Structure formats: structure tokens, C-alpha cells
Amino acid sequence: MSTACVIVIGNEILSGRTQDVNLAWLAVELNKTGVRLREARVVPDVPDAIIKAVNECRAEYDYVFTTGGIGPTHDDITSECIARAFGVKYTRHKKAEALLSAHYCKDKLNAARLKMADMPEGATLIPNPVSIAPGYIIGNVYVMAGIPGVMRAMFEHVRLRLKGGKEVQSVTVSVFLAEGTIAAGLTEVQNRFSDVEIGSYPFTKESKFGTSLVARHEDVAKLAEVKDALLALIKSFGGELTTEN
């Protein structure tokens, strides 16, 4: 089982201007590859904050994925910071430069756009089929764009390189019973299946309180057992199921 951390880079997330959607998407997709997302951080466009987060997380997790800050403007400082974090030169990547040169006609290929080819020395490119300017890999750090459509396209390439484990499967049972009502019984189920991650999430629907019980594990047969136990628990309280899957 490999582990991962996502670092979301950008003042716009911390000012509330932009609602991040990359984290939830990456969480789901990483899971499919058998890589478990263990932490996420959101940091501002401040060099020390980026460098610290990258160095702490790359030491702690198998994979680090960054989003944001690799565009052409003055506030795009991710690549320079990644180079500093790794203690390598921040330099023009020849292949990235060639890609940008081929894409932009000559009068549009200005210094700002060429900055998108400046990377930590030794970076391996991640193709960008949407808007050309590539992401890259250095060590265990995968540097991707912040724009969701571009990030997702980049991840389709990244996905093939990840060494994960089995995909974690889940079962969900949602019932019109309050969390507090079934909590004790749920603890018993959790204790019986101690290696299964069981979460309890309250909701309201049709003006009624309910709880979604989610069990997660690689082994589908074990999850089926857990589901039976959850259904038995619910039945013992006369709970009304609303969904199961």
C-alpha cells in the first residue's frame, strides 16, 4: 500500500475566492490505483511555505502531488520553490521549451510563457494535452497544474506510473436512524472487523435525520460480511433503509 499527500498551492484557495475541487477528485482517482491519500495541505504563494510543505511531505509519503502555481505570471512560483526544496538548479528544460516553441507562434512566445519551461534540473515532463505547458516529476513529487481540466489530463499520464496496491472498495448503507442511536452497536461492528475502516456520517433528508455507514477495505468478501453486520444492526433498531450500495 503506497501513501500520498496532496499539496494545493495558491492564495486563491486560502482567500476563499476559489473552491478547490482537485483534492476530492485526486482522492478518488488515487484510490483506484491503490494509493492511499493520507494528508492534504493548502499553502499560499509564499516560498518558505511551499518549500517547507514539499520537504516535509516528500519525506513522509511515497508520493506527493502538487497542484497550482506553474503558469506564466509573477505569482506562479511553484517550480522555483520545488527546485529550492530539492536543492537543485532552477533551469530551462529543453524539451519543455521545444513544446512551447512548437505551440506558440513566434510573436506570442514571450519570456513569460517561456518561464513555463523553467523547472528543477532533472525533472521528467508530464504531458499536458489541454494547454501544452507541461507538468513534471522530480523524485517522488508530481507537479501539476491547478486548473482542474488540465490537472486531470496530466493525471491520466501520471496514473500509469504509480505503483499502488489493490483498489480500496467501499460499501455504504444509509438509514433513517440518528448516529447516537446506533453508535454503541457500530463500535461493536468496528471491533469485530478491526482492520476495516468504518465511518459514520450524519445527514438530513426529507426533514429526517439519518446516518450513512461507510466501510472501506480491499477485500470485497470481507466487506460483504461487514455489510451484513451493519444491516443486522440497523434491523435491530427497526431502522428504515434509504440507500445501500
Add this chain to the structure above:
Amino acid sequence: MSTACVIVIGNEILSGRTQDVNLAWLAVELNKTGVRLREARVVPDVPDAIIKAVNECRAEYDYVFTTGGIGPTHDDITSECIARAFGVKYTRHKKAEALLSAHYCKDKLNAARLKMADMPEGATLIPNPVSIAPGYIIGNVYVMAGIPGVMRAMFEHVRLRLKGGKEVQSVTVSVFLAEGTIAAGLTEVQNRFSDVEIGSYPFTKESKFGTSLVARHEDVAKLAEVKDALLALIKSFGGELTTEN
């Protein structure tokens, strides 16, 4: 200017089951009180991860806000972890117990629900007008619910206690010009107004590329100057404005 960090606690965010919306909301509301959100972390329902994040962040920022993990079920471990992070007893809070006792009729006030009154010793309650079980404050850490409606109601109480500074204002100018086109001129504007935070965010609209330029500062008069400079920059490229505010 006070600083803050948000710690989002919960496996459901890191599995992608739940899209977090608390961070963006808190970012906007903290800004209104003059508190600047400098970092956010998402951690799983794992004691060591929660304790480490809380201790690192409470040492680094003026305020720490946690969301999630204070319900009645086995996976709600935030309070026990906060007590361990502070090195204080995890114990029943008499006033919280009284609130729960008054709310639940006797046959519903079980051990699981009473667990919501177990807190770090010395905690000061944050009222919960939605579902009664309170949040609390200990040191510079504000422990709130994960359910957005409950968290928001709790924050209305928290807001009054924060010592912030002036609210950061912003101006936004959106134009149908690519980031790479205006990047150099934008850097000049940023250098002229070095204490103003200027961000550049690409978008596509009506199948055209555009860029939103956002300037943030406490001083409205200074922002008006920045806006004039941004409009002049756009004009120099013959850019078509799409919105400004």
C-alpha cells in the same frame, strides 16, 4: 494582522467521498474579521496525525480551527486527540453534559451521546444552536463540527471572540486576454505595488481564454490605484473586459 490555520479532520475528505466546503467558507468569513488564513491541512481519523497537525499549527498560527470528528460514533476522536495534544485530561464537561441532558429525553441520552460532552479539561464551550452538542475552545484552538450547517452556526459565536485586523478588500478585473500575454506588464504592476497581493487566474468563457486579475489589500484607496493600473495594462493590449468589481 492575526493568522490562522484550518485543520479538516476526516477520512471522508481524504477518500473523496465528501467534498469539503468548510475551508472556503471559513476563508471568506475569517477574512471579514481581519484574520488571514495562512494554511489548511486535511488529516485522517488517526490519532498521531491529528495530534501532530494540532501541535504544529497551534505553535505557528494565532488561531487554529478544526472541523469534524466531534460526534457520538467510534470514529469521532478529535476531542481525545486534542486533549493529548495539549497534555491535559480528557474528561466530562459538566455544562456540556447538562446541555445534552436537557436536550435528549432520558431513554435517548445514551453513553455514545454523552461522549459528546467529553472534552479536554479547561475547554470553553462554543454553543451549537443547530444540534446542541457544543464545540469548544482550548488555548488558541477552536474545535467545531464538520457538518457545514453546524460549523457555520458555531462560527457565529466564534467570530465575536476573534481579534483580527482590518478586513482585506479585493478588486477583480476579468479580461479576454491570455495570462501569458499580460504577464510581463502584470509583473510591473506588482512591483509598483509591492505590498498588494496580486493574483492572476486563467478562465475560459464563451470558448475564449481570459484572465481574472485579483488585487487584495486592506486599503481601498490603494486598491483603486491598482485597479487603474490594471485597466491601463489591459487597454494597452486592446483587451476586452468581461467583468470588473
